[in-house]
Amino acid sequence: MPSSTTSRVKATPLLEPDLSDPWVAKAAELRQAFHADAVSRDQAGGRPLAQVRLLRESGLPAARIGAAWGGGGASWRSVLRVVREFAKTDGSLAHLYGYHHLPLHAVIARGTPTQRDRLLRASVEAQWLWGNSGNAMSPTSSARRDGGAWVVDGFRPFSSGSHVADRLLIGWENEAGQRLAAVIPADRTGVIIEDDWDGIGQRQTGSGTVRFKAVRVSDDELLGQPGDRLTPFSSITTLLQQSVLLNVFLGGALGALVEARDYTNTRSRPWIHSGVEKHTDDPWVQRKYGELVIRALAATELAEDAAEQLDAAYAQGQDLSEARRGEAAIAIATANLYAGEVSLAVSSEIFEVMGARSATTSNGFDRFWRNTRTHTLHNPAEYKKRLLGQWLLTGAPPEPALYR
Structure with a gap:
């Protein structure tokens, strides 16, 4: 197991977290606990219930919620550093924690003052973990009116966090094709968590299917109304999603690099034609680590x-302009x-300098590449490069849309 070697090698300050941030310090402690069985849990998949319990006990689910509702009022920078810290050993828990904040933003951006006060205070008090089941690219659920409530049927794929959530943000389309969203308890009658996620990576994120069988939703659980204008601030959800994922990628790269370094120092053997007695004295190995x-x-x-940039844009609230949002985007x-490309490179190329014996299931070093590869496919690099090229050529910021 990788954890057996981490204490033998001195820390590298440039790769260490900023422990002066109390939220990051808590995350660093949790990372050690998560690391103990990260490989076996990745291989098993399923629900990380013990780890979610530790997460709740740490108070981190309420870190970003404002002090007005009893939360920690942490910056996005702190929250994303926590995501990065978790991803150094467990991309799934990093993803779950990061995506927990997307429904919370929906409450802040689209909820009424009464909804915000009720939901955010309750979330802090109970340290709720939030999930979602409203994938906008899959209009596979619908609802009808029944008395004073909506009745939702259908399903949604890619429902990250649904398998361990206390509250779900769900979505459906009405007959006019307008999207509606609501916050409901994850254990409401008719909500069926399929637990059918079968990705090669992010094995414990629960990013599979949620089915709805006559799920009743009251009007006071709706966030916003059909046809509400998409404002720069409400559309910032996409930027939050992309921020979470880039820190999952980056944390995976940093974690892979540290675990590879420790393995190389303690277990790798020099190549027979290298002319050195210690693998770490091989100039090729030194150069490769330098590049990575x-x-x-x-x-x-x-x-x-x-x-x-995200913190500065978010601080504008409903006054956020399209231009300022575009700069952050x-x-x-x-x-x-860049984080995706670097993480794919690091998590693949470390095997070259660790050696043949590193490529075993028991070591679990492959989890870093599998986690990054799984998510980068959801947002192809080709289209991001075109977006950046268009901005450079025209100066026009990207218009708010899915994935940008």
Whole structure:
């Protein structure tokens, strides 16, 4: 197991988290607990119930909720650093924690003052974990009116976090093709969590199917109304999603690099034609690690800048302009694109310098590549590069849309 070697090698300050941030310090403690069985849980899939319990006990689910509702009032920068810290060993828990914030934003951006007060205070008090089942690319659920309520039938795929959530943000389309969304308890009658996620990576995210069989939704559970205008602030959900994923990618790259370094120092053997007695004295090995760490540190700088841009844009609230949102979108797209490419490269190329014995199921080093590969496919790099090219050529920020 990778965890057996981590204490033998000195820390590398440039790769260490900023523990002066109390939220990151809590995440670093949890990461150690998550790391103990990260490989076996990745292989097993299913629900990380013990880890979610630790997450609730830490208070991290309420970190981002404002102090006005009893939460920690953490910045997006802190929250995304927590995501990155978890991803250094467990991309699934990083994803679950990051995506937990998307429905919370929906409540803030689209809910009434009464809804915000009720839901956010309850979330802090019970340390709710939020999930979603309203994938906008799959209009596979619908609802009809029955008395004073909506009755929802159908299903939604890619329902990340649904298998461990206390509250779900669900969605459907009405006859006019308008999207509606509502917040309901995850255990409401008629909600069926299929637990059918079968991805090669992110094995414990529960990103499978949720079915709705005559699920009743009251009007006061709706967020917004059909036909509500999409404002720059409400559309920032996409930027939050992309920010979470870029930090899952980056955390995976950093985690893979550290675990590979530890393995190389303690278990790798020099190649028979290298002419060195220690594998770490091989100039090829040194150069390869130098290349990988430079790319990882560059990706970190882009991620930090993107987080600052997100915080600045989010602070504008409903006054956020299209131009300011566009600036943040470009920074986040750049960081997301580069973090994905770096993570795929690092998590693949580490095997070259660790050696043949590293490529075993028991080591579990492949989880970093599988986690990143699974998510980068949802947002092809080709289209992000075109988006950035269009911005450079025309100066026009991207219009709010899915994945941008």
